[in-house]
Amino acid sequence: MNGNDTKRLSRLTAILTQLQTKRLLTATALADKFEVSVRTIYRDIRALEHAGVPIITEDGKGYTLMEGYKIPPIMFSENQANALILAEQLVLTTKDTSFIKDYTEAIEKVKAVLKYSLKDKVNLLSERTRFDRNVNRERNSNNLSNLQLALTNHILTKIEYTNEKGEKSVRYIEPFALLNTENWLLVAYCRLRKEFRYFRLDRIQKMEFLQEHFEPHKMTLQEFFDKYH
DSSP: OOHHHHHHHHHHHHHHHHHHHSSOBOHHHHHHHHTOOHHHHHHHHHHHHHTTOOEEEETTTEEEEOTTOSSOOBOOOHHHHHHHHHHHHHHTTSSBHHHHHHHHHHHHHHHHTBOHHHHHHHHHHHHHOOOOTTTTOOOOBOOHHHHHHHHHHTEEEEEEEEOTTSOEEEEEEEEEEEEESSSEEEEEEETTTTEEEEEEGGGEEEEEEEEEEOOOOOSOHHHHHHHHO
């Protein structure tokens, strides 16, 4: 499979997810989203149909999927679905690009398998809910998702860090906790300083997972606060 085939397979999968997420989609909207021609979308839709995907074409309106196709609907209550949308809007106020990308992709998959009766309501609420924190949509870090992996899998991590004085250093850290303040903060055991330190994610210039795994720290986050504050 060459690069073009891989890209097309990825787009076909994404189109299927979009069709499961939205009740009705036009070829133009899909072309704009995936930055391809409308003719390419027509070919993609035909390819999905030939693969057995039950796509219904509504003349003059767009494409929709036959209800109940393949993935059974997730049994969320309306309040639970609304809570997910509220969480989505809160995520969009964060300053970390990687976290926004991963959450947005996850919530798209959740929306894709909601019952039609909830799907329209959820999409409406998503369009009508906004938070003004971080209005300028400044994104100043891109490491949150990787640090979550390092934390949960106890991976020793090497970072290049610039402190508030502009001094640069290389640290070997054991991620312990993540705190959401105005900027994301990482609590980690620093092997250079031999103690727990706070690191602002927007000051991490570069990070690298190492082969070594560290021994999990036994204390809870509350025990950490009780001990070090």
